[in-house]
Amino acid sequence: MPGTTEYPVQLIQPDGRRVHNPEYQALVADIGPEELRRLYEDLVVTRRIDTEAVALARQGQLGLWAPCQGQEAAQVGSARALRPDDYVFGSYRESAVAYCRGVDPSAMTAMWRGVSHSSGDPAAVNMANPAIVVGAQGLHATGYAYAAQLDGAEIATVAYFGDGATSQGDIAEALTFASSWGAPVVFFCQNNHWAISEPVHLQSATPIAHRAVGYGIPAIRVDGNDVLAVLAVTRQAAARARGGGGPSFVEAITYRMGPHTTADDPTRYRTAAETEEWARRDPILRMRLLLEREGLLDADVQRRVDERADEVAHRMRTETITMADPEPSELFDHVYATPHRVLDEQRRDYTAYLADDPACALATAAPAAREEGVRS
Amino acid sequence: MITTFAAALNAGLRSALEDDPKVVLMGEDIGRLGGVFRVTDTLQKDFGDRRVIDTPLAESGIVGTAFGMALRGYRPVCEIQFDGFVYPAFDQIVSQVAKIHYRTRGKVRAPLTIRIPFGGGIGSVEHHSESPEAYFAHTAGLRVVSPSNPADAYTMIRQAVALDDPVIFFEPKRRYWDKAEFDPAAAPELPLDRARVCVRGTDVTVVAYGGTVATALAAAKLGAEEGISLEVVDLRSLAPLDVDTIAESVDRTGRLVVVHEAQISGGLGAEIAARITERCFYRLEAPVRRVAGFDIPYPPAKLEKHHLPDPDRILAAVDRTLAA
Ligand SMILES: Cc1ncc(C[n+]2csc(CCOP(=O)(O)OP(=O)(O)O)c2C)c(N)n1
Numbered sequence: 001m002p003g004t005t006e007y008p009v010q011l012i013q014p015d016g017r018r019v020h021n022p023e024y025q026a027l028v029a030d031i032g033p034e035e036l037r038r039l040y041e042d043l044v045v046t047r048r049i050d051t052e053a054v055a056l057a058r059q060g061q062l063g064l065w066a067p068c069q070g071q072e073a074a075q076v077g078s079a080r081a082l083r084p085d086d087y088v089f090g091s092y093r094e095s096a097v098a099y100c101r102g103v104d105p106s107a108m109t110a111m112w113r114g115v116s117h118s119s120g121d122p123a124a125v126n127m128a129n130p131a132i133v134v135g136a137q138g139l140h141a142t143g144y145a146y147a148a149q150l151d152g153a154e155i156a157t158v159a160y161f162g163d164g165a166t167s168q169g170d171i172a173e174a175l176t177f178a179s180s181w182g183a184p185v186v187f188f189c190q191n192n193h194w195a196i197s198e199p200v201h202l203q204s205a206t207p208i209a210h211r212a213v214g215y216g217i218p219a220i221r222v223d224g225n226d227v228l229a230v231l232a233v234t235r236q237a238a239a240r241a242r243g244g245g246g247p248s249f250v251e252a253i254t255y256r257m258g259p260h261t262t263a264d265d266p267t268r269y270r271t272a273a274e275t276e277e278w279a280r281r282d283p284i285l286r287m288r289l290l291l292e293r294e295g296l297l298d299a300d301v302q303r304r305v306d307e308r309a310d311e312v313a314h315r316m317r318t319e320t321i322t323m324a325d326p327e328p329s330e331l332f333d334h335v336y337a338t339p340h341r342v343l344d345e346q347r348r349d350y351t352a353y354l355a356d357d358p359a360c361a362l363a364t365a366a367p368a369a370r371e372e373g374v375r376s
Numbered sequence: 377m378i379t380t381f382a383a384a385l386n387a388g389l390r391s392a393l394e395d396d397p398k399v400v401l402m403g404e405d406i407g408r409l410g411g412v413f414r415v416t417d418t419l420q421k422d423f424g425d426r427r428v429i430d431t432p433l434a435e436s437g438i439v440g441t442a443f444g445m446a447l448r449g450y451r452p453v454c455e456i457q458f459d460g461f462v463y464p465a466f467d468q469i470v471s472q473v474a475k476i477h478y479r480t481r482g483k484v485r486a487p488l489t490i491r492i493p494f495g496g497g498i499g500s501v502e503h504h505s506e507s508p509e510a511y512f513a514h515t516a517g518l519r520v521v522s523p524s525n526p527a528d529a530y531t532m533i534r535q536a537v538a539l540d541d542p543v544i545f546f547e548p549k550r551r552y553w554d555k556a557e558f559d560p561a562a563a564p565e566l567p568l569d570r571a572r573v574c575v576r577g578t579d580v581t582v583v584a585y586g587g588t589v590a591t592a593l594a595a596a597k598l599g600a601e602e603g604i605s606l607e608v609v610d611l612r613s614l615a616p617l618d619v620d621t622i623a624e625s626v627d628r629t630g631r632l633v634v635v636h637e638a639q640i641s642g643g644l645g646a647e648i649a650a651r652i653t654e655r656c657f658y659r660l661e662a663p664v665r666r667v668a669g670f671d672i673p674y675p676p677a678k679l680e681k682h683h684l685p686d687p688d689r690i691l692a693a694v695d696r697t698l699a700a
Contacts, residue, residue, distance in 0.1 A: 063499045063500065063501065063677050064500070064501060092501075111501060111502075111676075112501065113677075113678070114499060114501070114676045114677025114678045114679075115676055115678050117502050117673075117676055132460070132501060132503045132504075133460065133463075133503055134433060134461075164432075165433065167432035167434040167437065168434050168464065169434060169436050169437070169464060170464070195404075196404070196405045196409065196412070197405045197407070197408055197409035197430075198404065198430055198432075198433065202431075203432050203433060263412075264412075268408060268410070269408045269409050325678045325679075326676065326679055328682045330675075331670060331672055331679050331683060332670065332672060335671070335673065340671075342641060342671055343671055343672070346640075346670050350670070
């Protein structure tokens with residue numbers, strides 16, 4: 001693996017032709033026509049989830065969404081390299097990873113709609129809650145991986161983060177801990193070239209993978225828009241983790257095609273030419289060209305894939321827009337695992353206040369009149 | 377000039393950059409993007425990327441390097457993108473920035489301004505709506521301020537940058553788009569550490585700061601319609617507290633309600649209640665009441681209207697105070 005921090009591993013070229021690379025081809029030798037089609041379906045479905053969620057945000061059904069458009073191959077390829085008993089820590093942009101782990105898309109939108117802070121039950125899918133604080137999850141993954149090792153569990157733990165996150169102290173500390181403990185963690189950096197408006201060279205003067213080398217952690221760069229190459233390198237890293245080989249670092253070179261979030265305006269900081277150049281390396285287009293070139297994609301297959309995407313998106317939309325607002329009393333739920341006197345009192349007082357306690361009669365007499373007006 | 381809160385800050389920062397070549401701005405996305413709230417819009421274009429500096433994505437790094445620049449005679453103004461992301465920088469702020477003057481027996485100053493958009497009401501996700509002001513107000517060596525309107529935003533940011541002590545500058549993010557008219561050429565009406573009586577009243581003093589001042593003013597308006605006369609005090613400075621101004625008001629009204637978004641326990645309301653009880657015990661007609669956030673982590677967006685003090689809750693507290 002040393003030496004592979006210079007040139008990204010690639011197995012499919014942007015025009016859909018295969019790349020001859022015996023070492024990494026061998027890692028995906030089992031991926032035949034059916035498996036290729038399934039990966040293609042994952043890519044198409046997750047892009048559909050993304051575009052539908054962006055539409056929901058634009059329509060005011062979600063407060064915000066962080067699109068992963070352009071990063072589907074990096075996310076699907078890596079997530080499909082994992083076993084159900086592996087464990088995943090991600091940021092707020094890992095919707096394709098979440099889909100592959102079995103997270104219900106409408107559990108993903110709940111957080112962005114503002115009805116809850118989480119997206120489902122981590123234990124059900126072995127994927128932690130999204131980390132909004134950039135880089136925090138690197139340490140969590142390292143601790144989890146170390147604990148798994150102490151338990152004798154032969155699993156891989158993966159930490160997903162962006163290029164910007166590598167500037168955070170938490171990621172530097174995670175690399176130190178992982179290396180010092182030999183923790184079986186895979187650091188999976190999606191270098192999507194931008195941290196909101198900041199280009200990757202502001203975070204790192206060298207390829208990001210070089211950082212890991214300085215910590216004694218083997219690192220590899222991979223073409224992040226090539227789902228097969230990502231699958232191969234992640235399988236390798238995960239196998240190393242499960243086999244007691246310690247941490248490794250994957251830098252998937254990819255591109256965020258959309259805005260940072262639906263509140264962002266990327267035209268302020270990057271050129272149309274750059275975006276167009278990356279559109280030509282679109283991970284889904286690449287997979288389609290490969291399938292067509294190898295005679296694996298006919299109208300029937302494409303229709304099935306599209307129908308599946310529509311169905312998932314439709315269900316996500318319906319479940320999202322019919323999601324009920326939480327009850328006010330939920331404010332006080334789960335702050336502590338054990339009873340807490342002050343909070344119990346606050347819940348009681350506020351419930352009474354809302355229920356038109358005589359002491360608040362004046363307050364509730366004209367609730368509409370007492371609205372403050374604009375809130376945002 | 378009529379302008380928004382965000383544009384007033386922008387104008388204040390612009391004049392600070394013009395006045396003193398040692399002033400630099402630092403933060404994530406503050407350059408070409410102009411900050412996620414556009415507070416630094418066009419400043420990099422006009423002052424260059426050595427004075428309006430896009431930093432790597434690292435809050436401890438932002439404050440720690442700004443501190444180093446301050447040691448070298450600069451006056452850095454740091455932007456923390458959102459309240460919930462100041463914690464990685466907390467150690468630098470409380471252990472280094474706040475203590476340097478004391479530690480060096482006055483030989484070294486840290487004239488940093490750390491701007492933090494704070495508070496809720498914008499329907500955002502986790503870590504984007506917090507009110508961490510009590511942590512900083514509790515730290516000796518720091519000045520903590522929060523403007524509530526565009527005119528104060530403009531003058532207070534300039535005063536903060538000019539001050540030789542570190543200032544934590546809390547910007548109520550849900551007020552960024554509020555508009556007001558003011559004269560930027562006018563001399564500052566108040567020093568940075570003074571509170572202001574915004575509305576005169578006779579029945580109850582309501583103290584608020586930052587985002588809740590407008591809420592308190594709305595309550596005063598509604599109260600007036602119901603025959604209750606509220607006096608609204610905008611704290612402006614959270615550390616040091618201008619207890620004199622509050623006490624003078626309470627001496628007139630005999631009643632006090634303190635409003636803040638931050639969780640109630642251990643919040644600034646407790647400090648104000650204690651100080652006013654000491655000062656005005658024999659003039660108080662009723663216990664000091666607090667209207668604040670609950671003792672919970674900031675809730676999901678669909679619940680924040682319950683967590684945030686609103687005019688109704690303020691008036692309910694006023695009613696209880698009057699009934700006492
Ligand atoms: C500690 C912290 N600081 C700032 C932010 C605000 N913020 C959210 S995402 C982001 C950019 C992250 O870039 P990167 O790590 O490259 O990941 P990407 O968003 O590109 O996937 C910033 C600055 C944050 N969430 N957490």
